[in-house]
Amino acid sequence: MDYFKQMEQSTGVLLNDIQKQAVLKTDGPLLLLASPGSGKTTTLNMKIGYLLLEKKVQPESIMAVTFSRAAAEDMAERFRQFFHDKVSRPVQFSTIHSFAFRIVKSYFQKKSINYRLIEGDVEPHWLHKRMALQQLFTNKTGKKITEDELESLITYISYVKNRMIQPDQLQKVKCSLKEAKDIYIAYEEWKRNYDDQTLLLDFDDMLTYAYEALLHDKMILKKLQKQYDYVLTDESQDNSLVQHKIVEKIASPQNNLCVVADDDQSIFQWRGSDVGHLLEFKSRYPNGQVLTMTENYRSSKTIVQVANTFIKRNKERYRKEMYTVNDIGIPIEVQSFKKREAKIRYVMDTVKEQVNRKEVAILYRNNNSAVSVVNAMDRLNIDFYMKEIDTKFFRHWVTTDLLNFMRFSYHTGRVDVLEHIYSKFNAYMKKDQMKWLLQEGRGECAFARLQNTKLEAYQVSKLKQAKRAFDKINKLSPSAAITVIEDDLGYRKALEQRCERLGLNVDRAKEILDALKEIAEDEQTLKGFADRLKRLESKMKQSKFNKGENVPTLSTFHRAKGLEFDRVYMIDLNRDILPTKEDNDDPELMEEAVRLFYVGMTRAREHLELLSSGGVQKESPFLPQIKKLIAPSTVTSPHRAGTTVAHEDLLPNTTIEHEKFGIGTIIDVKSDTMTVDFEHHGEKEFIKQFCVERGLLTKV
Incomplete structure (x- = not known):
């Protein structure tokens, strides 16, 4: 047969x-x-x-x-x-x-090389890759590495090894951590020299x-x-x-x-x-x-057609036409909410209505987005399953900072807590003053003790203001306390300055701060807020036991690949999240951001909703494109007027207006692409066919 x-x-x-x-x-x-x-x-x-x-x-x-x-x-x-x-x-x-590991074991056995893995279950714990990198960072900088910095460093090392980057090319690999190259070199040297008899291996070394x-x-x-x-x-x-x-x-x-x-x-x-x-x-x-x-045997014709057209904006790809014989299905929904909490409430209301909740997925780019969803689900007694359990949010330096501000407000004589935050609010304390307080140890209010020392004129009033702010925090609800920390103590500005100085992701830090404020809304006491964070972390860890149950799935776009659901909600589709600022500045990263969006859309069989918050001005630039693909004849831009540009209009020195980047001048035209110099955004390259078909440009 x-x-x-x-x-x-x-x-x-x-x-x-x-x-x-x-x-x-x-x-x-x-x-x-x-x-x-x-x-x-x-x-x-x-x-x-x-x-x-x-x-x-x-x-x-x-x-x-x-x-x-x-x-x-x-x-x-x-x-x-x-x-x-x-x-x-x-x-x-x-x-x-x-x-690869089987090959390595055979190779090392033949060469009589002893080896030891430093990832996974490692004893003693200080021999673990993460611990080693933390110590190497401290040795190099004299500072403790943050969770963000550690993740950036680990990603850098993995990228270098997997792309087989040679030592003389390391400086060309981008990393937000400026010390990444030097620490990588020190890390490799540490592994080689740890023990004359033993070679240390991480997972990438297997390859x-x-x-x-x-x-x-x-x-x-x-x-x-x-x-x-x-x-x-x-x-x-x-x-x-x-x-x-x-x-x-x-x-x-x-x-x-x-x-x-x-x-x-x-x-x-x-x-x-x-x-x-x-x-x-x-x-x-x-x-x-x-x-x-x-x-495509999975999705409705509407989803397939929109996703198929959207991915074509990428240039570095094989040309192909995804299609399906499935029914047209229901329209894709695109919604922009003014506030994050309104978006979360909307998703919760729709999830509650579903009988078959295991066919519901809530997808997002960053794990930080999951915390707000978990908070809302827990308050509504909705169980869930997390495809990837990542609790770094609860150890992030922003979370730690807020808890330390609150902790210090209970006892302003705790200089051990003050040490972690004194440079992050506007009292303008100096290192030698902090050092003196630590030598003196716990006692009465640290600010009062400093008033009895020699201070700069500007410090006298600032320390008094700080004392009043901390006295106030202790009596406020968590939500009001965070407002005082942000505004009266200047933490939000300090956060921005720290991110700029250290090359950290300021948008990610603000996301965490906003999520913490959201969690604080329903708590009455500072202790209740701290306990709430512990509960949410525990709920996330326990969610792995809900696999296979009739509960919705929470997942990043990355981890959702290979999965499919009847209903998919893609949330936090905001400007500077998908795509990020870094994506906008790098054509390769932008193409990957497009692919990530595409992966999210194609997880849905029947019902797909694309949700942003902060109003239309903060929605992802991908969403206007999707709206045009859904109903190209009915979508218009209220911000632009004039005649849509045709192919024959795409000539050097022509002034045009782009719906996102504003006024610009065409400076170079090729067979398929053109380069436009915008007044406020610099030079951008576009696919001519895409711009003309979508009506993205108008004559000025």
């Missing part, structure tokens, strides 16, 4: 023509581009089944790897469902990291040492090449340069390589994923084949 007929009868899987071609293409290089909801995991499993049942390939001769452990487990479970009664031995599905083994040990390479006749990788758009190279090294020289990916869903550039490697597939494999699976 024909293989596909047999599969249809025994598993219920009916493949389309492109999927069948992908299954039958077993020899030579194949890039299978799979749009969202196109059945890539099913197709990949059917291909493995074909190799086993029709080509009689042994399971141990198939290397099947994917990016994440969850994806590997999903592939293995699907395979078991389809073939548990058809094959005697299953194929081993693994992540690239775990596969770099695995590639080194394949490069320098011909016996290990040949053994793997001989074992694996067929190499298949899923989610390859997430692979970094070193991961791509490991896979390709093992697949050669036969190159029976199947790469399953979607360049439009490459959203991990910040940690080293390399979509450019996919785009160069044909140049590396001239005889390779590229197949495109573009039929």
Whole structure:
């Protein structure tokens, strides 16, 4: 019986023509581009089944790897469902990291090298990568590293290793932490010199040492090449340069390589994923084949058409047309709320109405957004499941600062608490004054004690004002107390100055401050506020036990990839969040921001809502584009007047008005693109076709 007929009868899987071609293409290089909801995991499993049942390939001769452990487990479970009664031995599905680790262990054993992992469960705890980096930062700067700074440093190190950046090129890698390069070099030296008998390894080292083994040990390479006749990788758009190279090294020289990916869903550039490697597939494999699976079985026609058109604004991608034969479905909703709390109330009201809550997802770019949602759900006794539990919000320096302000207000003689905040409010205290207070220890009010010392004239009144403010804080509700901290003590201004001085993300810091104010609204006491934060952190940690229950899912866009729901709410689609300021300044980052938005939209089967807060002026610049795609004939801009620009109008020295960037002059025109110099935003590059089709430009 024909293989596909047999599969249809025994598993219920009916493949389309492109999927069948992908299954039958077993020899030579194949890039299978799979749009969202196109059945890539099913197709990949059917291909493995074909190799086993029709080509009689042994399971141990198939290397099947994917990016994440969850994806590997999903592939293995699907395979078991389809073939548990058809094959005697299953194929081993693994992540690239775990596969690389097997290579490293073999390589080190052969060279008699002892090693020790410093990520995961590490004892003693000070040997953990994070602890080591904290200490190296302190050694370098004399300061304690913040959570933001530590995450930036870890991301920098991972990017450098995964992109195989050479030492002489380190200074070209962007990082908000100016000391990142020096600490990275110190970190690598620390690992090498920790112990003459032991080499320390982090998770990224597994990849770099695995590639080194394949490069320098011909016996290990040949053994793997001989074992694996067929190499298949899923989610390859997430692979970094070193991961791509490991896979390709093992697949050669036969190159029976199947790469399953979607360049439009490459959203991990910040940690080293390399979509450019996919785009160069044909140049590396001239005889390779590229197949495109573009039929979406998941989403309504409305969602598919809007998402398909939206992603075309990106230039660095394979051209493809996602389509579906599903019903048109209900319109996509785009809403802008004046206040964050109004947006959260709206989402909560709609979630409460849902009977099948496991088919509801609330998606966001930053984990900070989840805290407000969790706060609202907890008050309404709505359980939830978090795809990614990240509680750094509760340890963020802004959160710690606010709690320290409140803690100090209870006892203004606690100089141990004052030490952490004295430079963050407008009393203008000096380091030597703080040092003197610490030497004196706890006692009466610190400000009163300073009044008895020699002070600058401007300090006398400022210290008195600070004392009055702290005395007031202790008697106020948490919400009113935060207002005093922000305004009377000048914390918000100090926050902005600190972010600018240290290169920290000021918008992220303000987001956290605003979320804390939101949580404080319903609390009556400062202790109640602190307890509330502890409860929310606990609820988030406990949410993992709700997996599979009839509860809504909370997830970042990044972690939601691969998931699908009937109803999806994309929240906090605000200016400077998606895209961020950094995205606006970097064409590569902007394309990734577009892909991230696209991934969010394509999680929805039937109902998709795009929500922002702060009014229309603060909504993401992506939202006006979506509105035009939903109803292009009815959407107009109240801020612009004049004739829409046509292709023939796009000439150098022509003055135009853009709906976002305002007045500008065209300074360069190419076949597909043009560059415009705007009065207030500088030079920007645009796709001409997109601007004309969407009516984004008018004549001035």
